[in-house]
Amino acid sequence: MTHPFITRLERTIPLSGPDRDAIERLTATTRTVPARQVILGEDEPARGLCVVVQGFACCFSHLRDGGRQITGFLLPGDCSSLPAVLLGARHAGIASLAPCLVATVGREALADLLLRHPLAGCALWSAALTQEQILREWIVNIGARSADRRVAHLFSELLTRLRQVGRSAGDRCVLPLTQEDLADTLGLSTVHVNRTLQALRGSGLLRFNRGVLTVPDSRQLESFAGFTPDYLEARVATEILLACAKRDVAEADRAPR
Amino acid sequence: MTHPFITRLERTIPLSGPDRDAIERLTATTRTVPARQVILGEDEPARGLCVVVQGFACCFSHLRDGGRQITGFLLPGDCSSLPAVLLGARHAGIASLAPCLVATVGREALADLLLRHPLAGCALWSAALTQEQILREWIVNIGARSADRRVAHLFSELLTRLRQVGRSAGDRCVLPLTQEDLADTLGLSTVHVNRTLQALRGSGLLRFNRGVLTVPDSRQLESFAGFTPDYLEARVATEILLACAKRDVAEADRAPR
DNA sequence: CGACTTTTTGAGGGGGCTCAAGCCAAGTGG
DNA sequence: CCACTTGGCTTGAGCCCCCTCAAAAAGTCG
Numbered sequence A, B: 001m002t003h004p005f006i007t008r009l010e011r012t013i014p015l016s017g018p019d020r021d022a023i024e025r026l027t028a029t030t031r032t033v034p035a036r037q038v039i040l041g042e043d044e045p046a047r048g049l050c051v052v053v054q055g056f057a058c059c060f061s062h063l064r065d066g067g068r069q070i071t072g073f074l075l076p077g078d079c080s081s082l083p084a085v086l087l088g089a090r091h092a093g094i095a096s097l098a099p100c101l102v103a104t105v106g107r108e109a110l111a112d113l114l115l116r117h118p119l120a121g122c123a124l125w126s127a128a129l130t131q132e133q134i135l136r137e138w139i140v141n142i143g144a145r146s147a148d149r150r151v152a153h154l155f156s157e158l159l160t161r162l163r164q165v166g167r168s169a170g171d172r173c174v175l176p177l178t179q180e181d182l183a184d185t186l187g188l189s190t191v192h193v194n195r196t197l198q199a200l201r202g203s204g205l206l207r208f209n210r211g212v213l214t215v216p217d218s219r220q221l222e223s224f225a226g227f228t229p230d231y232l233e234a235r236v237a238t239e240i241l242l243a244c245a246k247r248d249v250a251e252a253d254r255a256p257r
Numbered sequence C: 001c002g003a004c005t006t007t008t009t010g011a012g013g014g015g016g017c018t019c020a021a022g023c024c025a026a027g028t029g030g
Numbered sequence D: 001c002c003a004c005t006t007g008g009c010t011t012g013a014g015c016c017c018c019c020t021c022a023a024a025a026a027g028t029c030g
Helices: A004-010 A017-026 A082-084 A107-116 A119-143 A145-165 A179-186 A190-202 A218-225 A238-254 B003-010 B018-024 B082-086 B107-116 B119-144 B147-164 B179-186 B190-202 B218-225 B238-254
Strands: A030-033 A039-040 A048-054 A057-062 A070-075 A093-096 A102-106 A172-174 A207-209 A212-214 B030-033 B038-040 B048-054 B055-062 B068-074 B093-096 B100-106 B171-172 B205-211 B212-214
Touching: A004 A017, A004 A048, A004 A119, A017 A107, A017 A119, A048 A082, A057 A119, A057 A179, A070 A119, A070 A179, A070 B119, A082 A119, A082 B119, A102 A107, A102 B082, A107 A119, A107 B030, A107 B238, A119 A145, A119 B055, A119 B068, A119 B082, A119 B119, A145 A172, A145 A179, A145 A190, A145 A212, A145 A218, A172 B018, A179 A190, A190 A207, A238 B218, B003 B018, B003 B190, B018 B107, B018 B119, B030 B082, B048 B082, B048 B107, B055 B179, B068 B119, B068 B179, B082 B119, B107 B119, B119 B147, B147 B171, B147 B179, B147 B212, B147 B218, B179 B190, B212 B218
Parallel strands: none
Antiparallel strands: A030 A102, A039 A093, A048 A102, A057 A070, A057 A093, A172 A212, A207 A212, B030 B100, B038 B093, B048 B100, B055 B068, B055 B093, B171 B212, B205 B212
16 A cells, blocks of 8 residues: 555655655654654654654644644644744644554655655645645634534535545544544534534534544535635646656756665 | 845745845736735636735635635735645635735746745745744634734734834834724624724723734733744754755756856 | 543523614815 | 715624533443
8 A cells, every 4th residue: 555645745746756765765664652642742842744644633732821722633644734844933733633653754854855856845845735725724714604614614624635535434434533622623612512513413414423423415514614625636736847847857867866 | 125025035044146036036027006906816816926025915715605704914025825826726815905016926937946946945935834834823813812812912923024024113013904804814893803902902002093003012912912923933944954055056057047 | 330531411691793873084076 | 175975993782602610421441
């Protein structure tokens, strides 16, 4: 089976054989992390890019008053935000929600990849850009939608993303989230999430029971939520692609491994 | 005076002379846009990267029910989100809030820049990453803070960013925003923004009058909002920098313009 | 079984929303 | 120079969405 991270990157750019090899090598050594564990604290400096090979994780921020806000989910093949690694700035924390298989790509290795494999580098950037699209959509979701549509939209997005990585069986999928997690994601209280889920179940749009989401008619749910999946479909423009490829060839000529 | 876009990019990476020249050439032709004008609609395809040279603009999304959510502000030197250009995906709309000077960098020109000037390209990516950091912070703001702290946090961020680009005089700055804009940014109603502003004025933390923000003690405001500016300070890690620079030199050898 | 986490329910309150009207400043045109 | 318009700001009243607090019910796991 191909490496999830490679599959993920190839959704934006078709990679060459050497590219794939290089990435595979970087993410070969993994470590397992139990569920509900902090993978990278908000305060500790990021040593490298964190790639979730298997499992389910999230990015989070804590407020002084004890509140928690989840700012993203990491599915198999996703990686932690590049800013954490490239820019020295503050970064979100990362925690596992289900047991995870995690690879960490150090800064030097990352720099080397960017240098020797521009196409792979470009793919990495593109993944970060997709991430940005998602964040923007989340702002719209939290800022402008009612509680029920908010929940529906999040579930629609997660269902779509899980399908992309082959982790959904028909109309149901596993989401290792508690109602508290949902609350911290959507800017709602736990109690209200509970009642909203009941209402949604009542209207037949979805059922969410002990980490299993069931959506009888995803089309209907998406329509209710105002969800359109186009922000999740990344494909790099050909002009850019050609430029990267050209450089890639040049690199190969000059510095064959 | 140096070009604002270059100043912006150099906040993350020190550029070489040729890099600067190339960027300057790309953003030389600008057009003026009056205030309150749509620069790029949500539906129309993005022809290129949109660089705000002067003025004040915002990114926005519209919902079916007529609601609007502002998902970002573009200050002098900022550019529209790369995803719009590189990935074919849906993108946010862009609108001017004050009169703007805007340059558009076409996809071909952008590809050419990435090819010939890796360092400049890296700077561009980094700017996008900073953008991501800001989006993440906005999610925390909208999702987890009360109305008054939300307003305080946004103002703190904008004040800091305006200082970075030299557009704030001491304790005051110009923000061409209506209360409705603030409402659409923060996920609040216009009426409530009004009352919140009054409360903040009452407590002496800030005054916002007809587009002029006055903050007597920014330290105090930031403390109230729970604002820390570290997510706005981007600086690319040296390892990455060296890799880019190395490639840059190699490029210069191989294909001198 | 006993300790714990997660979900569910109830009751009450408050933060923020909607609707609607009045106000103020800055144009615009006669 | 003054009516008239216009867009934004301000206020009031009423209410509903969602929050908090608290406790019971239902799973979960050693």
